Amino acid sequence: MTSSYFLSQLMNGLKIGSVYAIVAIGYSMVYGILRLINFAHGDILTVGVYSILTLMAFGGLPLWLIIIISICISIGVGVMVERFAYRPLRSSGEETTLISSLAVSSILQNVIMMIFSPQKKAFHLPEYLTALHKVGSVTLSTMNIITFIAVFVILVILSIVIKRTSMGMAMRACSDNLTASRLMGIDVNKIIVMAFVIGCGLACVAGLMLAGEYKTIEPMMGFVPGLKAFCAAVLGGIGSLSGAVAGGFILGIAEMLFAGLMPTSITPYREAFVFVLLIIVLLFKPNGIFGGKEANKS
Amino acid sequence: MLKIDDIVVKYDTIPVVKGVSMEVEEGELVALIGANGAGKSTILKTISGLMRPAQGKIMFNDMELSKMGANDIVKAGVVQVPEGRQIFSKMTVYENLRLGAFLRKDRAEFQKNIDYVFEMFPILKERLKQQAGTLSGGEQQMLAMGRALMSCPKFLLLDEPSMGLSPIMTEQVFSVIKTLKSHGITMLLVEQNAFEALEVADRAYILETGNITLSGNAQDLIKNPAVKEAYLGG
Amino acid sequence: MRTTTFKDCNILRLLVFVILPLCAIVYGASHPSGYYAGLINLAGIYIILVASLNLVNGFSGMFSMGHAAFMAIGAYISAFFTLTPAQKMASTPGLPEWLINANLPFVVALIIGGACAVVVALIIGYPVLRFKGHYLSIVTLGLIVIVRAVLDNEGEYTNGARGITGLPPKSNTVVIFIIMAIVLYFLFRLIRSQYGRGLIAMRDDDVAAQTLGINLASKKLSAFCISAFITGMAGGLFGHMQSVISGKFYYFDLSFRVVQTSIIGGMFSLSGAVPGGIIMAYLPEVLAPLETGVKLFGHQLPEMYGASNLIMAIILILIIIFRRQGLMGEHEFIVESMFSKDTYTSLFKKEEYLNIGRAFRDLFTGKWRKSKKALPEDIDNTPPVV
Numbered sequence: 001m002t003s004s005y006f007l008s009q010l011m012n013g014l015k016i017g018s019v020y021a022i023v024a025i026g027y028s029m030v031y032g033i034l035r036l037i038n039f040a041h042g043d044i045l046t047v048g049v050y051s052i053l054t055l056m057a058f059g060g061l062p063l064w065l066i067i068i069i070s071i072c073i074s075i076g077v078g079v080m081v082e083r084f085a086y087r088p089l090r091s092s093g094e095e096t097t098l099i100s101s102l103a104v105s106s107i108l109q110n111v112i113m114m115i116f117s118p119q120k121k122a123f124h125l126p127e128y129l130t131a132l133h134k135v136g137s138v139t140l141s142t143m144n145i146i147t148f149i150a151v152f153v154i155l156v157i158l159s160i161v162i163k164r165t166s167m168g169m170a171m172r173a174c175s176d177n178l179t180a181s182r183l184m185g186i187d188v189n190k191i192i193v194m195a196f197v198i199g200c201g202l203a204c205v206a207g208l209m210l211a212g213e214y215k216t217i218e219p220m221m222g223f224v225p226g227l228k229a230f231c232a233a234v235l236g237g238i239g240s241l242s243g244a245v246a247g248g249f250i251l252g253i254a255e256m257l258f259a260g261l262m263p264t265s266i267t268p269y270r271e272a273f274v275f276v277l278l279i280i281v282l283l284f285k286p287n288g289i290f291g292g293k294e295a296n297k298s
Numbered sequence: 299m300l301k302i303d304d305i306v307v308k309y310d311t312i313p314v315v316k317g318v319s320m321e322v323e324e325g326e327l328v329a330l331i332g333a334n335g336a337g338k339s340t341i342l343k344t345i346s347g348l349m350r351p352a353q354g355k356i357m358f359n360d361m362e363l364s365k366m367g368a369n370d371i372v373k374a375g376v377v378q379v380p381e382g383r384q385i386f387s388k389m390t391v392y393e394n395l396r397l398g399a400f401l402r403k404d405r406a407e408f409q410k411n412i413d414y415v416f417e418m419f420p421i422l423k424e425r426l427k428q429q430a431g432t433l434s435g436g437e438q439q440m441l442a443m444g445r446a447l448m449s450c451p452k453f454l455l456l457d458e459p460s461m462g463l464s465p466i467m468t469e470q471v472f473s474v475i476k477t478l479k480s481h482g483i484t485m486l487l488v489e490q491n492a493f494e495a496l497e498v499a500d501r502a503y504i505l506e507t508g509n510i511t512l513s514g515n516a517q518d519l520i521k522n523p524a525v526k527e528a529y530l531g532g
Numbered sequence: 533m534r535t536t537t538f539k540d541c542n543i544l545r546l547l548v549f550v551i552l553p554l555c556a557i558v559y560g561a562s563h564p565s566g567y568y569a570g571l572i573n574l575a576g577i578y579i580i581l582v583a584s585l586n587l588v589n590g591f592s593g594m595f596s597m598g599h600a601a602f603m604a605i606g607a608y609i610s611a612f613f614t615l616t617p618a619q620k621m622a623s624t625p626g627l628p629e630w631l632i633n634a635n636l637p638f639v640v641a642l643i644i645g646g647a648c649a650v651v652v653a654l655i656i657g658y659p660v661l662r663f664k665g666h667y668l669s670i671v672t673l674g675l676i677v678i679v680r681a682v683l684d685n686e687g688e689y690t691n692g693a694r695g696i697t698g699l700p701p702k703s704n705t706v707v708i709f710i711i712m713a714i715v716l717y718f719l720f721r722l723i724r725s726q727y728g729r730g731l732i733a734m735r736d737d738d739v740a741a742q743t744l745g746i747n748l749a750s751k752k753l754s755a756f757c758i759s760a761f762i763t764g765m766a767g768g769l770f771g772h773m774q775s776v777i778s779g780k781f782y783y784f785d786l787s788f789r790v791v792q793t794s795i796i797g798g799m800f801s802l803s804g805a806v807p808g809g810i811i812m813a814y815l816p817e818v819l820a821p822l823e824t825g826v827k828l829f830g831h832q833l834p835e836m837y838g839a840s841n842l843i844m845a846i847i848l849i850l851i852i853i854f855r856r857q858g859l860m861g862e863h864e865f866i867v868e869s870m871f872s873k874d875t876y877t878s879l880f881k882k883e884e885y886l887n888i889g890r891a892f893r894d895l896f897t898g899k900w901r902k903s904k905k906a907l908p909e910d911i912d913n914t915p916p917v918v
Contacts, residue, residue, distance in 0.1 A: 037666055088853050095595050096852050098669065099795050102597075102788055103852075106845035110838030118837050166400065173386050173397050180384040183346060185372030185401040185449065219838075223784070227673060234670065272681035275674025282667060283659040 004137035009260035010253060011138050015213060017252020018151040022206040023229035024236070024244035025158065026199025031230075032175030032239035033195055035094050039101040040081055041203060042226015043108035046219060048074040048204030049211045050112055053123060063126060071204045077108070078200030079193055087189070105223065112219040120218045123211040130212075143212050154202065155245060162241055171195065175239055224271065228255075231278045237288030246290060251277070299324045299484055300345070300376075300453060305354030305364070307337070307344050314340045316508035317354070322453075327475070327485045329495040329516060331529060332505035338488040339381050341505075342455050345486075346378045347371045358453065373401050375452030379459060381488075383442045387431030391422055394430050394441055398448030407450070415444040418474060436467035443474065454478070454485045460494065472498055492529035496520045504529075541887045542869075542878045548807050549865045553709065560705025569705060570773075571813050576708040577770050578809035580715050582794045583802050584762035589791070590799035591723055592755040593735030594661065597791055598672025601679040602649040602760045603767030604782035608683070608690060610645035610768030611699050611777060614638060623696050626688025638702040642711075642768040649764025650757045652679075661752040668756075676787055683779035695778025703772040711769065715762055719802050720864070722758070731755055792848050798858025803865040808858070815847075816840055 023045060030038045051070040055061055061069075085104045089097045124130075129143040162168035173181045174191045182188050203222075210225060211217050228251060236247025254277060259270045281289060300322040307315040315337040322328045332338050343349045345356055347368035356363040363371050386394050395415065399408050416423040419440040425433060430441060439459060446454060456475070460468040472494050479485065479498070489495035496502055496516045504512040504525065512525065519525050556572040563569050581599065588596050612620070612627065613636040620632045636644070652675070660671045684693045722728050730751060734741040738748055771777040789812065797808020819840035851858065869875050878884050 035666075037669065085849055089856075092852075092856050094666070095589070096856055098595065098666070099791065100849055100852055102791070103845040103848040106788070106841055107849075110842035110845070113838035114836045114842070166403075169393065169397060170400065172389060172393075173400075176386040176388045177384055179348065180380065180386060181397075182348060182368040183372065183378050183380055183384070184397045184445075185369045186397075187367070187369040224677070227670075227677075230670060231674070234667075268685040269681050272678040275671070275677055278674060279656060279659060279671055282663070282671070286663045286667075 005260070007136075008138050009256050011140065011144075012260070013253030013256035014249065015144060015147065015209075015252070016256060017249035018147055019206045019209050019213075019225065019248075020229045020232045020252050021245040021248025022151060022154065022202045022209075023226060024233040024248045025241060026195075026202050027226075027230045028233040028238055028241065028244035029171070029175075029195040029199050030192075031233065033171070033178065033192055034086070034097070036086065036097045036101060037230060038199075039098075039223075039226070040085075040104040040108060041199060042222035042224070042229070043105050043112075044074050044078050044081075044200045044222070045203040045207040045210070045226060046112060046217075046222035047077050047108060047207075048200075049123070049207035049217050049221070050116060050219075052204075052208060052211070053121065053217065063129075067205075067208065070208075071201045074200045074204035074207075075197050078196045078203075082193060082196045109219050109223070116219065118219055120216045123215055123217045125212050143209075147209050147212075150205065154205070158198070159241060167191075167194065228271075228274050231274055235278060235281055235288055237290040240290065243288055243290040247288065250289070299326075299359060300486070301357045302341070302345070303355050303357065305341075305344060305351040305356060307340050307349055308352050309340075313352070314508055315344070315351075318505070318508070318510055319354075320503050320510065320513070322484060322486055324484055325482055326500050327479045327487060327498060329487045329489055329499035329502040330505060331489055331492045331495060331502055333490070333529075335507075336505045337508045338505055339457055342378060342380075342457050342486070342488055345371075345376065345455060369401070372449065375450070376455065377446045377449050377451035377453070378455040379442050379446045379457060381457040381461065383435075383438045385430045385433075385438050385441050385445070387429070389430055390426070391428055391430055391433070391441060392426045394445050395422070395448050398445035400449070402449060408448075411448050411450060415447050418447070418477065419444050436463050436470070439463060439467070439471060440474075443471075447478075452484065454483055456485060456487045458488055458490065460489065460491045468494065492525070493520070541884065541891055542875050543884055544888060544891075545865055545869075546875065546879075548810070549803065552810065553806075557705055557709050560709075564704050571817060573703065573705055573708050573773050575809045575813035576705070576712050577703075577766050577773065578790070578793055578813055579805045580708075580712050580766040580769070581763060581790050582797060582805035582808050583716055583719050584759045584766070585790055585794045586799050586802055586805060587719060587723070587731075587762075588756055588759045589794060590801070591728065591735060592731045592752055593738070594752055594756065595666065595669045596672045596756070596759070597669050598675040598787055599759070599763045599790055600782045600784075600787035601672070601675040602653065602763040603770060603786070604679050604683060604777075604779065605649045605652055606642070606645035606764030606767030607771030607777045607782065608645075608696070609648045609764075610638075610641040611696055611771055613641035613644060614700050614702065614772065615696070615698070619696075619698055623691040624689050626686075638700075638707070638772070642765045645768040646761040646764035649760040649767070653757045653760035654753070657753045657756045661756060662749045673784075673787075676783060680779045680783055683782075690779075693779060695776055695781075697776045699772050699775045699777065701772065701775050703769040708769055708773075711765065715765075716802065716805075719762075723802065792844065795848060795858055796851055798860035798862070800857055800862045801860035801864055803863065804858050804860035806865070807860065815844060819843055 023041065026041055027038060030036055030041070048070050051073045052066055055066040055069060081104050085100045086097055089100055125143060129141065129146070131142050132139050133142065133145070162171060170181065170186045170191050171194065173184065173186060174188060178188060181191075207222065210221070229248065232247035232251040233244045234247070235251055236243030236245070238244070251274060255270055255274055258273050259267050302318060302320045304317050304319050305315060306313055306317055318337070318341060320328075320330075330338050330341065340349065344351055345363060347363065347366055347370075351364050354364070358374060358376055361374055363374070363376065366374070386397060389397075395412060399411060402408065421437055422441060422444055425437065430438065433441060443456075443459065459471050459475070463471065468491065475485065475487065476498055487495055487499060496519055499516040501514065502516045502519050503510050504519070512519065512522070556575070560569040560572040581603070585596065585599055588594050612624070612631055613634050616635070617632050620627060656671055656675055660667050683690045686692075690696070723731070730741065730746050733744065734746055734748055734751055742748060767782070774781070793808040793812040794805070796811060797804030797806070822836055822839040822843075
C-alpha cells in the first residue's frame with residue numbers, strides 16, 4: 001500500500017464526509033429543536049437531485065439557476081412536510097412524530113417512483129465540472145474542488161449566522177429550552193420552519209454532490225446516506241453544528257479508509273461498519289465524541 | 299390592567315382550572331396562593347399563551363391575550379418568570395440576558411436595561427461569561443428574573459420564585475420583588491410560600507382545585523383564620 | 533359525551549378476535565395451498581410480530597424499528613435445522629458438519645432461531661438501552677443494515693444475496709395460529725403481571741419507577757430480549773411460509789411495515805395486533821392492482837409503481853393525526869368476555885349496531901381532536917434531553 005493510495009482514500013473520505021456533514025447539519029438542527037429524527041430528510045435530498053435532473057433535461061437553463069431552483073423546490077417540500085405532517089403532531093409524543101417522518105419518507109420515495117419510475121437513471125454533470133486535475137498525488141475533479149470550497153463557505157456562513165445573528169441565537173435558545181424560548185417572545189414556529197429551510201436547502205446541495213460522485217440516481221438513494229448522516233450527527237454530539245460537521249467527516253473518512261485499507265473479504269461490510277462504529281462510540285461516549293458530559297443515563 | 303374572565307383550562311379532557319376570574323390593577327402586586335395542583339401554574343401558562351383556555355377570556359388593557367400567540371403576548375409587555383427557572387443552561391449568562399431582550403432591538407435601551415439588571419442582581423455581572431447551567435439555584439433564579447426584566451415588562455408574572463431556594467435566598471428574592479414593586483412594575487405572584495407572598499402583596503387570591511375560594515386584601519387574608527389554618531400553619 | 537371506540541362494539545370485537553380467526557383457521561387448514569390461506573398465514577404472522585413489537589414500543593417506552601433483523605436471524609437459523617443435508621451442501625456448504633446433518637422438528641428449530649435472536653438482542657441492547665431517547669431506534673435500524681450485510685456477504689453460510697430456496701413449507705395455518713395463541717396469551721399474562729406493571733411504570737415515569745426499586749436497564753433489556761425471541765420465531769415462520777429466504781426480504785420495508793401495523797392497531801394494546809395484522813395483510817393485496825394498472829369506472833389507469841405504499845403511508849399519517857393511539861387505543865380484548873353471556877345476548881340488541889356507526893363516526897370526525905383543544909397550540913413542554 002502506497003501513501004498516495006492512502007491519500008486518495010482519504011480524499012474519497014473527505015468527499016463522502018462532506019456529504020454526510022452537510023446532511024447531518026439539517027438533521028442536527030431539527031433534532032436539536034424538536035427531538036425528532038426526521039427520516040424524511042434523506043428523501044428531501046432525493047427530491048433535490050430529481051429536480052436537478054428534470055431541469056437539466058429541459059436544457060437551456062444554466063446550471064447555477066437549476067441548482068437555485070432545485071434548492072427552492074427542496075425547501076418548499078420540506079416546509080410543507082413540516083406544516084402538514086409534523087406540526088399537527090407537536091403536542092403528541094416523540095414517537096408519533098418519528099412514525100410520521102417514516103411515513104413521509106415513504107410518501108416521498110413512492111411519489112418519486114411513480115413520477116420517474118423505480119429504475120436507476122444516469123446523472124451527468126457538464127464536462128467542465130467533471131474535468132480532472134492532479135493535485136500532488138491525488139486526482140480531483142473540478143466538482144470536488146468546488147464542493148470542498150462550498151462546504152467550507154457554507155460552514156463559515158452558518159456558524160456566523162448561528163453565533164452572531166439574533167435568528168441564530170433564537171435557534172440555539174430553542175434547542176436549549178423550547179418553553180423558555182416561547183416565554184422570551186421567540187416565535188418558535190418560525191424558528192422551526194427556519195431550521196427546515198436551512199436543512200432542506202443543504203440537503204439539496206448534498207444531493208448534487210452525491211449524484212455527481214456516483215453518476216446514477218434512484219428513488220431510494222437518499223435514505224441510507226440520510227441514516228448515516230444522522231449517525232454522523234449522533235457521533236459528533238447531536239444538537240451541535242460543529243459536532244455534526246466533525247461527525248460527518250469522521251464517519252466519511254472512517255468508512256472510506258475501511259473500504260480501502262481492509263482486506264477485501266470484509267470490505268463489503270462498509271455500510272455495516274458505520275453502524276458498528278456508532279454502537280461502539282455510544283458505548284463509551286453516549287453524548288457523542290464532542291458532546292458534553294450531561295448525564296444521559298436512564 | 300389584566301382581567302381574567304371565567305376561564306376554564308383543560309389538560310386533554312380534565313379541567314384543571316374551572317372558571318376562574320381575577321383582576322390586577324396597574325401598579326399592584328397580586329399574589330395567587332394555593333396548594334400543589336391547584337392550577338396556579340396553569341393559569342400563568344394560559345396568560346402567557348403556552349396554553350389555550352377552553353372557555354373564557356383574558357384581557358390585557360384592550361388586548362385579548364387568550365387569542366394571541368406567546369410571542370405577541372411578550373411583545374405586549376406581559377412577561378413570565380417560569381417555574382423552575384427554565385434558563386438556557388447551555389448558554390452564557392450574557393446570552394440569557396440578550397434573549398430576554400429578544401424582541402427589543404434598541405441598543406441604547408439594551409444597555410440601560412442591562413445596567414438596571416446588574417444593579418438589581420450584582421452577582422450576574424460577575425458571572426456574565428459563565429455557562430448558565432453552572433450557576434447555583436439562587437443565582438439561576440436571579441438570572442431568570444433579570445432575563446425577564448430585560449424586556450421592560452409592563453406586567454411581570456412570577457411563578458414560584460422561591461421554589462427550592464434556601465431561606466436566605468428566599469428572603470433575597472422577596473426583597474427584590476419589593477424593590478420592583480417600588481419601581482412601579484405590576485406583578486402577579488404565584489406562591490406556595492403563602493406567608494411571604496401575603497407579606498409583600500397588596501391583594502391576593504386563594505385557589506383550591508381549580509376554583510378561587512377566597513380573595514381580598516393581603517393583610518386581611520393573613521389574619522383570616524381559614525387561611526391561617528390551611529396555608530400558614532395554624 | 534365520551535367517544536365511542538371499537539371496544540364498545542361487542543359484535544366487532546367478537547368478529548375480529550373470535551369469529552374471523554376461527555374461520556381463518558378452518559379455511560386455512562382445509563385449503564393449505566390456496567391463495568387466501570397465504571393471506572391468512574401472513575395475517576397470523578403479522579399478529580405475532582406486532583404483539584411482540586408492542587411489548588417493546590408500547591409497553592416499555594423504547595422504540596425499536598429494526599425488528600426485521602431479528603426475523604432474519606430467526607428465519608436463517610431455523611432454516612439450518614429444517615433443510616435437508618443435500619440442500620445445505622448445495623446452498624450453504626460452509627456450515628460445520630454437525631449443522632449440515634442436523635435435522636430437528638420445526639418447533640424446536642423455531643425456538644433455536646428465537647434464541648439466536650435473543651443473543652443478538654443482548655449484544656446490541658446492553659450498550660444502548662442504558663440511555664434514554666432515540667438511540668435504540670437508530671441502532672436497531674443500523675442492525676438491519678448489519679444483518680443484511682452479513683447475509684449478503686457470507687455466501688458460505690447464507691448463499692449470499694441469492695438467498696436460500698426450498699425451505700420445507702412447514703408453517704401452515706394450524707402451526708401459526710397455535711403459536712399466535714400461545715404468544716398472545718403469554719404476553720397478555722406478562723403485561724398483567726408484576727413484571728408488566730413495572731414495565732408500564734417505567735414507560736410512564738422512569739424516575740418514579742426507579743424510586744420504586746425498578747432496575748431500568750435490566751428491565752428494558754429483558755423486555756427487548758423477550759420481544760426479540762418471539763420475533764425470531766415469527767421470522768422462522770415467515771421464512772418457512774414463503775419457502776425462500778434472502779436478506780432483501782428482511783430489510784427496511786418489512787421492518788417499517790411491522791411498525792406501521794403496530795401503530796394502526798394501537799401500540800399500547802396487545803389486542804391491537806389483531807385488527808392491525810388483519811388490515812396490513814389484506815390492504816396491500818387490495819391496493820396491489822394499482823401498481824400494474826387497473827380499470828376504474830371504465831378508465832384504464834396507468835401503471836403506478838409505489839402507489840400501494842404511497843396510499844398506506846397516507847393512511848398511516850391520517851391515523852396518527854386523527855387517532856393517535858391507533859384503532860384499539862389502550863384497550864385490551866379480555867379473553868374472559870368470550871365466555872360471558874352478556875357478550876352474546878348483546879348481539880341481538882339495537883344499541884350494539886348503533887355503536888358501530890358511532891365508533892366509525894368518532895374515528896373520522898374531529899371529535900377526537902376537539903377534546904385536545906386545551907392543549908397548547910403547538911409545543912407544551914420542553915422535550916426531554918436525549
